[in-house]
Amino acid sequence: MQDITFRAMGCQMLALLDDESAAAARALADVPQWFAAWEQQLSRFRADSELSLLNRQGYLRSASPALWEVVQLALAQARFTGGLVTPTLLGALEAAGYDRSFDALTSDLVPSVASEPRSSLEQQPPLQAWAEVRCDPATRGIELHAGMRLDLGGSAKGWAADQAVHRLAAFGPALVDAGGDIAVSGPQSDGSPWPIGVADPHSPDEQLDLLLLRHGGVATSGRDYRRWRHNGTWRHHLIDPRTQQPAITDLLSATVVGPSAAECEVAAKVLLLLGSRGGLDWLEAHPVFAGLMVLEDGSVIRSSRLDAYRWRETLSEEIGHD
Amino acid sequence: MSRPSNVKRPAGRNAGTNTLITAASLALTLSGWAVLAANEPEPAPPVAASVPTQTLQPQPSLAAVPTLVPEPDWASLTPPTAVPTVQSAPTAVPAPPQAAAPARPAQPPRPAAVTRSSR
Numbered sequence: 001m002q003d004i005t006f007r008a009m010g011c012q013m014l015a016l017l018d019d020e021s022a023a024a025a026r027a028l029a030d031v032p033q034w035f036a037a038w039e040q041q042l043s044r045f046r047a048d049s050e051l052s053l054l055n056r057q058g059y060l061r062s063a064s065p066a067l068w069e070v071v072q073l074a075l076a077q078a079r080f081t082g083g084l085v086t087p088t089l090l091g092a093l094e095a096a097g098y099d100r101s102f103d104a105l106t107s108d109l110v111p112s113v114a115s116e117p118r119s120s121l122e123q124q125p126p127l128q129a130w131a132e133v134r135c136d137p138a139t140r141g142i143e144l145h146a147g148m149r150l151d152l153g154g155s156a157k158g159w160a161a162d163q164a165v166h167r168l169a170a171f172g173p174a175l176v177d178a179g180g181d182i183a184v185s186g187p188q189s190d191g192s193p194w195p196i197g198v199a200d201p202h203s204p205d206e207q208l209d210l211l212l213l214r215h216g217g218v219a220t221s222g223r224d225y226r227r228w229r230h231n232g233t234w235r236h237h238l239i240d241p242r243t244q245q246p247a248i249t250d251l252l253s254a255t256v257v258g259p260s261a262a263e264c265e266v267a268a269k270v271l272l273l274l275g276s277r278g279g280l281d282w283l284e285a286h287p288v289f290a291g292l293m294v295l296e297d298g299s300v301i302r303s304s305r306l307d308a309y310r311w312r313e314t315l316s317e318e319i320g321h322d
Numbered sequence: 323m324s325r326p327s328n329v330k331r332p333a334g335r336n337a338g339t340n341t342l343i344t345a346a347s348l349a350l351t352l353s354g355w356a357v358l359a360a361n362e363p364e365p366a367p368p369v370a371a372s373v374p375t376q377t378l379q380p381q382p383s384l385a386a387v388p389t390l391v392p393e394p395d396w397a398s399l400t401p402p403t404a405v406p407t408v409q410s411a412p413t414a415v416p417a418p419p420q421a422a423a424p425a426r427p428a429q430p431p432r433p434a435a436v437t438r439s440s441r
């Protein structure tokens with residue numbers, strides 16, 4: 001087993017290849033460059049990124065393949081979730097104080113200054129705003145509605161994990177962890193599944209579950225880490241498009257297993273936005289997913305299909321109840 | 323040197339002479355011991371006197387035998403702070419027959435990765 005760790009997209013990254021060859025080692029060494037290139041195209045925090053250019057101009061005549069793919073993915077996710085998870089909430093994110101990278105946000109010792117809501121906040125589009133993004137597959141042209149700007153944060157990370165693991169699979173069984181969004185190419189070389197821990201948001205060094213994954217991905221979304229004080233109150237990065245505010249539900253985090261890291265990432269966000277009751281209903285209604293939700297009070301709710309992925313023996317005493 | 327009268331001689335050794343001692347009066351005991359001493363067999367001459375003395379010389383090949391196990395680096399070893407106390411061996415008690423031991427719970431594999439909210 002060979003591995004490489006690095007930081008990209010504001011997160012800790014890990015890539016594993018279950019192969020000892022020199023070719024596998026060279027492929028792993030290239031992974032940080034892949035992520036650096038994607039970040040240069042997809043980051044809203046870089047003024048010279050391709051996404052920032054799109055947000056400034058409102059259009060791109062011919063987007064790069066990576067930006068085109070991620071925008072299409074984000075729009076498909078918005079369609080799939082009825083606009084609940086949408087790339088069109090950048091204005092609300094900035095109004096909540098998430099106007100720079102999270103690393104910069106947390107290293108800023110000066111408390112956030114109270115500010116008036118930006119005018120863009122008052123003009124936030126409704127749930128169907130994503131439908132206002134016009135795309136031309138023939139030219140990879142993208143045109144935004146007037147005043148609209150995109151944030152591809154979560155979609156980009158999940159997509160990058162899937163993309164990287166797809167590339168690495170040519171050299172052996174692979175796993176890529178993009179800041180908690182994890183994709184695997186298939187079973188390990190001995191045929192066994194990849195063991196993947198689920199961190200306890202209340203005690204990050206502890207694990208709630210050990211999942212065994214042969215294909216697809218797993219992702220966790222939560223408001224336990226990416227949060228900050230803004231205008232005297234705690235805010236986080238999961239914006240509810242219905243309120244244009246950081247979502248307030250009974251959930252602290254949600255973990256979803258499914259066909260790919262990108263799909264799991266958006267499903268986990270849906271659970272966070274819906275809360276435990278609506279989230280469990282949503283999970284059970286979508287058979288490609290399984291998951292668990294951690295509530296503010298520490299209790300854990302698991303979907304019925306998650307048992308198919310859990311390691312047989314209980315790792316430790318359950319937190320809360322099933 | 324006189325010998326105490328309560329010293330028991332090994333049975334069977336000079337048995338005939340001991341029978342005579344038993345029959346003698348207590349007054350003759352000391353003289354009886356003298357007779358006994360006179361009847362002790364002469365010590366055998368030293369064997370060494372009849373065997374030519376040879377001085378054994380160390381075999382040069384013995385010193386040349388290499389040490390199979392490398393010597394530890396004694397200087398680097400930390401001397402024990404306390405000499406372990408020798409414990410008396412516990413009395414071995416045969417374990418009662420038992421049913422097959424229950425299977426130990428399987429150990430979970432070490433996670434290859436951990437999913438958590440982005441950080």
